[in-house]
Amino acid sequence: MRERLVAGNWKMHGSLAGNPALIEAIKAGAARQAGVECAICVPFPYLAQAAGLLQGTEVALGAQNASEHAQGAFTGEVSAAMLADFGCRYVLVGHSERRQLYGEGDGQVAGKFAAVLAAGMTPVLCVGETLEERDAGRTEATVARQLDAVLAKSGRGAFATAVVAYEPVWAIGTGRTASPGEAQAVHAFLRQRVLAETRILYGGSVKPGNAEALFAQRDVDGGLIGGAALVAADFLAILAAAARRKE
Numbered sequence: 001m002r003e004r005l006v007a008g009n010w011k012m013h014g015s016l017a018g019n020p021a022l023i024e025a026i027k028a029g030a031a032r033q034a035g036v037e038c039a040i041c042v043p044f045p046y047l048a049q050a051a052g053l054l055q056g057t058e059v060a061l062g063a064q065n066a067s068e069h070a071q072g073a074f075t076g077e078v079s080a081a082m083l084a085d086f087g088c089r090y091v092l093v094g095h096s097e098r099r100q101l102y103g104e105g106d107g108q109v110a111g112k113f114a115a116v117l118a119a120g121m122t123p124v125l126c127v128g129e130t131l132e133e134r135d136a137g138r139t140e141a142t143v144a145r146q147l148d149a150v151l152a153k154s155g156r157g158a159f160a161t162a163v164v165a166y167e168p169v170w171a172i173g174t175g176r177t178a179s180p181g182e183a184q185a186v187h188a189f190l191r192q193r194v195l196a197e198t199r200i201l202y203g204g205s206v207k208p209g210n211a212e213a214l215f216a217q218r219d220v221d222g223g224l225i226g227g228a229a230l231v232a233a234d235f236l237a238i239l240a241a242a243a244r245r246k247e
């Protein structure tokens with residue numbers, strides 16, 4: 001059985017003064033949700049603070065990006081080993097905002113994925129099509145291309161631990177979400193390329209009101225949550241929806 005995972009992607013939000021209240025609320029609520037792993041992926045400068053606050057709890061710490069390089073003259077970059085130093089368990093790689101706004105290509109994302117694995121952490125590989133690609137009937141081709149670049153470098157076996165997040169670009173931060181059926185269709189397609197035990201998350205405008213129907217799908221093993229992860233009550237309601245899922 002695949003353990004469900006609900007991960008918050010804080011993106012570029014948070015503050016030293018404001019983070020403790022959100023993290024304390026998540027800690028308190030997450031402890032009550034049996035059978036669901038909870039993680040928060042915070043901005044780099046808050047890793048130390050979040051690690052301290054999460055110490056001794058079941059809530060996992062994650063980051064949102066890592067360099068594909070181990071070390072060296074890469075001004076402004078953060079290596080996977082540095083993230084491991086702070087106790088990160090998860091690292092997002094290839095989020096669509098990284099691909100679209102910072103020009104990360106499939107090969108670079110594959111390098112980041114391998115670097116995260118090599119540092120002993122779990123990569124969360126984000127894949128997803130734009131609206132243009134969906135309308136052109138290229139959803140499967142797009143996510144296959146994104147996934148295959150990683151498979152070519154790290155192999156299928158890497159997905160015994162690595163996580164995939166299907167995030168249709170048109171659903172991120174737009175309030176428009178894939179229908180449960182649309183999500184399931186892509187998840188089932190992705191599942192054929194990874195392993196039966198690989199956790200495949202759905203992301204893109206997951207909210208308390210739509211989480212349960214999405215998580216009820218056979219190949220949806222949890223969620224990657226953006227905006228709703230910044231509101232403790234919403235994030236906890238989404239966790240509770242994952243916990244209610246029937247096997």
Ligand code: PGA
Pocket residue numbers: 009167171172173174203204205206224225226227228
């Ligand atoms: P959203 O973001 O939940 O705000 O749509 C999801 C993500 O980008 O990971």
